[in-house]
Amino acid sequence: MRDPADFIRRNTALHEPPLIPEIRLHLASEIVPIWQMTEEELQENGLPPPFWAFAWAGGQALSRYILDNPDVVSGKNVLDFGSGSGLIGIAAKMAGARSVLCADIDVFAEQAIILNAAENQTSLTATTEDLVGGENRGWQVILVGDMCYEGPLAARIEAWLRRLVSEGVEVLIGDPGRTYLPKSGLEKLVSYAVKTTRELEDSDVRNTSVWRLLAV
Numbered sequence: 001m002r003d004p005a006d007f008i009r010r011n012t013a014l015h016e017p018p019l020i021p022e023i024r025l026h027l028a029s030e031i032v033p034i035w036q037m038t039e040e041e042l043q044e045n046g047l048p049p050p051f052w053a054f055a056w057a058g059g060q061a062l063s064r065y066i067l068d069n070p071d072v073v074s075g076k077n078v079l080d081f082g083s084g085s086g087l088i089g090i091a092a093k094m095a096g097a098r099s100v101l102c103a104d105i106d107v108f109a110e111q112a113i114i115l116n117a118a119e120n121q122t123s124l125t126a127t128t129e130d131l132v133g134g135e136n137r138g139w140q141v142i143l144v145g146d147m148c149y150e151g152p153l154a155a156r157i158e159a160w161l162r163r164l165v166s167e168g169v170e171v172l173i174g175d176p177g178r179t180y181l182p183k184s185g186l187e188k189l190v191s192y193a194v195k196t197t198r199e200l201e202d203s204d205v206r207n208t209s210v211w212r213l214l215a216v
């Protein structure tokens with residue numbers, strides 16, 4: 001594999017997500033070409049799509065909420081879980097978080113996070129470690145953007161996050177009504193109409209909410 005940072009620079013362009021004009025990210029304009037190029041780069045077929053190359057509706061909604069309500073993260077240690085591009089983590093840092101750890105198991109995402117943080121003059125840390133099921137490492141707030149797209153993954157994440165909520169962590173989820181969003185134990189905070197592309201979402205706009213996860 002060539003340098004992932006070089007791959008990202010060559011195959012994306014800098015764009016502001018529609019709901020977050022204050023942040024610029026390395027994003028792809030179309031999913032199929034970048035997906036094929038990622039597979040060629042890694043010489044492996046059947047890889048998951050390059051999630052890091054898009055600003056997902058859930059991530060945009062959660063980022064908007066944090067930027068408009070900085071008290072949620074200001075002065076706090078924050079985990080952006082399933083970061084993709086790092087959009088939410090960057091928003092949290094801009095809103096005054098003391099520290100931000102962006103966690104995504106995809107090595108390309110880790111590089112995209114680092115490049116995107118630098119592009120927006122923010123300093124944060126990125127990891128590819130799978131944190132699901134582990135102990136709280138001092139996080140006061142965990143931000144989760146658009147992670148309810150796959151059943152087994154969503155179930156693992158939900159059990160882990162509910163335990164951390166019961167230990168006193170604030171967990172906020174941005175989600176456009178994906179299939180595996182928990183059906184109960186959520187408090188809705190706000191909703192946004194997020195502009196999306198038909199290629200990704202089969203729709204030009206997704207009604208997307210920010211939820212507080214409850215312990216039960």
Ligand SMILES: C[S@@+](CC[C@H](N)C(=O)[O-])C[C@H]1O[C@@H](n2cnc3c(N)ncnc32)[C@H](O)[C@@H]1O
Pocket residue numbers: 051052054055056057058059060081082083084085086087088103104105106109129130131132144145146147149153
């Ligand atoms: C749909 S994307 C959302 C990205 C970003 N939060 C946003 O809203 O734009 C989901 C991301 O979760 C990551 N992911 C999947 N399983 C994970 C795990 N166990 N730990 C951390 N990240 C994971 C994927 O690699 C992908 O980047």
